[in-house]
Amino acid sequence: MGRPRFWDPDGSRFGGIPTFPWRMAPDGYLTRRQLRAHGLRPGGQQVAAQILWASRRSKGGVRAAYLYRADLAKPVRPMTPGRAAALAKANLARRTCPQCHRDAGYVLPTRYGTCLPCADSIQIAA
Numbered sequence: 161m162g163r164p165r166f167w168d169p170d171g172s173r174f175g176g177i178p179t180f181p182w183r184m185a186p187d188g189y190l191t192r193r194q195l196r197a198h199g200l201r202p203g204g205q206q207v208a209a210q211i212l213w214a215s216r217r218s219k220g221g222v223r224a225a226y227l228y229r230a231d232l233a234k235p236v237r238p239m240t241p242g243r244a245a246a247l248a249k250a251n252l253a254r255r256t257c258p259q260c261h262r263d264a265g266y267v268l269p270t271r272y273g274t275c276l277p278c279a280d281s282i283q284i285a286a
Contacts, residue, residue: 166179166211188229258273259278
């Protein structure tokens with residue numbers, strides 16, 4: 161059968177970065193999402209490797225996931241009261257309707273830019 165299509169551990173074929181096929185990355189390399197699940201963040205390190213796989217979803221037919229070294233990752237910064245307040249304020253802004261100025265209780269759909277009752281009243285009037 162031969163080697164898999166995206167097997168390039170020395171980085172000579174795919175942009176100078178070590179490349180592995182789907183589910184074949186060596187131990188010690190994690191995606192951002194996997195780092196976060198372990199309570200870690202990349203911490204300023206460069207991408208160490210990538211995973212490539214064929215996909216009909218993307219224009220070029222190939223998708224990529226970037227990998228970081230787990231041994232160089234740093235712990236996630238703790239949430240401070242100031243950051244928590246800023247996050248709460250930003251989330252409130254995403255829920256506040258610009259027309260009726262009420263908290264909708266959900267993130268406003270970007271399609272309408274208003275809460276659903278205001279969007280309905282605009283469509284009825286049009």
